Amino acid sequence: AxxxxxxxxxxxxxxxxxxxxxxxxxxxxxxxxxxxxxxxKSTGTEPGTDRTGEPEAPAPAPSGLPWGVALLAAGLAVETYASRSGGGIGSGGFPMPGGADGSPAGVLAGWALTALGLVFAGPGLTHLCGRILQAVRPGAVRLLAGRVLQEEARRIGRPLGVLCAVASGAYASVVLYAGPSPAVGPLTALGALLVAGCAVLTLATAAIEARQSRSDTTAALLRLGAPATMLRGTAALRAGALAAVFGPLTWLVAELAALPLVR
Incomplete structure (x- = not known):
């Protein structure tokens, strides 16, 4: 070292x-x-209403979900083909720093496509979480949580996709290089920590921005008598819905990405 x-x-x-x-x-x-x-910018209207005083319509669904799914499928297909034709990790190819030498270039391209697919699919999946929360006769908490997710889908969806891509790559790397003496050098570990930290901080910054952007709506709800526990409940419900969708997706992508390389 x-x-x-x-x-x-x-x-x-x-x-x-x-x-x-x-x-x-x-x-x-x-x-x-x-x-x-x-x-x-003051518009002279109450938060949550348009210029005519009517309730605002939900934000339109992001259009990147089909492209994200297509990129995910393409990345997994490229990675599977490259691992079968090149023999997997360690069989020669593009050299990686820090000990992960001999990684086939096709496998790295497949990982890049998979990560890009998660980034593209993030806003659409976040919007879908909001729609699911509002399904089947929602109450006030579910309705408010779902509407906020729909409004903030584009802002927090892509950082969520980046975090999922980083987490799936880390999980796949742990599966590939697990053992008594993994071939991972100090520069690889430092780079992984830096990438993971940047992904987490980016998501935290987007969440803070989203919270600040709806501060007027939160203040209006409090003036109308909404209890603070209801607002905390909606925040917990949003976090739970996102974890329930993005957590299994990250695990599934990581398993599929590592499966052809460990054979």
């Missing part, structure tokens, strides 16, 4: 300044620019 990280060589001054100053400052500036507070 010390030889891989070049521990016996001094770090150049420019590299140290770049790592310790430039990259964090650039990331902080970009985050501050994206998340800067914006003045709310």
């Amino acid at each position: 010390a030889r891989l990280l070049a521990a016996d060589k001094p770090l150049p001054l420019a590299a140290a300044l770049t790592l310790l100053a430039f990259v964090p400052l650039l990331a902080s500036g970009a985050s501050a620019l994206v998340l800067r507070p914006r003045p709310a």
Whole structure:
């Protein structure tokens, strides 16, 4: 590990300044620019109503779900074909850093297509969760939770898809490289932690943005006498519905992705 990280060589001054100053400052500036507070535009209407005072119609369903399913199927098919023709991991091909050498390029392309399919399908699946919550004579809690999921499907759907892609890739990697001495180097572990952390933080940022965007609606519900426990219940119901849909999907994609490679 010390030889891989070049521990016996001094770090150049420019590299140290770049790592310790430039990259964090650039990331902080970009985050501050994206998340800067914006003045709310007053339309003169109550939250949840249009300009005529009528209740707003539900947000239209995102159109990326069929494309996401198609990309998922294509990625799994490419990965299966590449693993059969190339002999799987370790049989030669595109070299991966950190110890995962000899990965066939077709397998990596299949993983990339699968991840892209999850990202495309995320908003549609989130909108579908909202529709399921509102099915079969919903009460106030289910109706409010489903409507919020439909409204925020595009905002939180893609970060959810990215997180599912990262989780499925991590699960498949654990299945592939499980053993007493897995061939995973320190750079691979560091890169995996960085990717997973970025995916989690992106989803958390999208959730905070969604919460801030409906702050007027929440305040209006509280003024009308809605109990705070009902709002917390809708939040828990939304989280449970998303976990019930995206959790099994992530496990299924990871199992299907790892199945042709362990044979």
